Amino acid sequence: MINKPRYIKIVDENGDFTRVLRLHKFPDTSKCFYFEPQFWVKDGLIVRKDTLFEGDDIYGADGCGFLPSNLTEFRKYCRKQYQKFKDDEVLVNRYAIDFLGAKKPPYDDRHVTSVKYWV
Template structure:
């Protein structure tokens, strides 16, 4: 079996190696996958909902290519993706904050930077 790196970087839409993925193997199959952390709004909280990549997309003849990475870069990337999602997608209504007591969704670094795969 060929050893695959646990963390890798792949190219973004600009051709730079900025997207950081983590290796994941499901227990009921021998195939391995890589996942990229993504976020969405669920029940008023920001939650992880990761994107899955098949190994052929990265290692195949027509693959996108990769560079090795590490846990530290993966966690930085998770925080960056979380902040970008929050800035781009989550709108805080001033009326809801001032008069209804609404608050910004809480930030949980352990959940944001977790190395588990979130469906």
């Protein structure tokens, strides 16, 4: 049996190795999967909703290659993805905050950088 790296980097749309994935194995299959942290808004909170890749898509002939990575780079990538999502997708109305008492979505670093797979 070949051991797979726990963390890997794959290419982004520009051909640079910037996307960091983590290995995940489901108990009912022998296949390996990797997940990439992604975010979305649910009930007024920014929550994780990860993207899943099959190991064959990365290691197979159609894959674009990978580089080994580590937990530190994975957490840094999670924070970067969170900030990018917040800046690009979440619109915070200053009027709603100042006059209506609305709050910005809270930031929870443990949740953002978790190594668990979030469906």
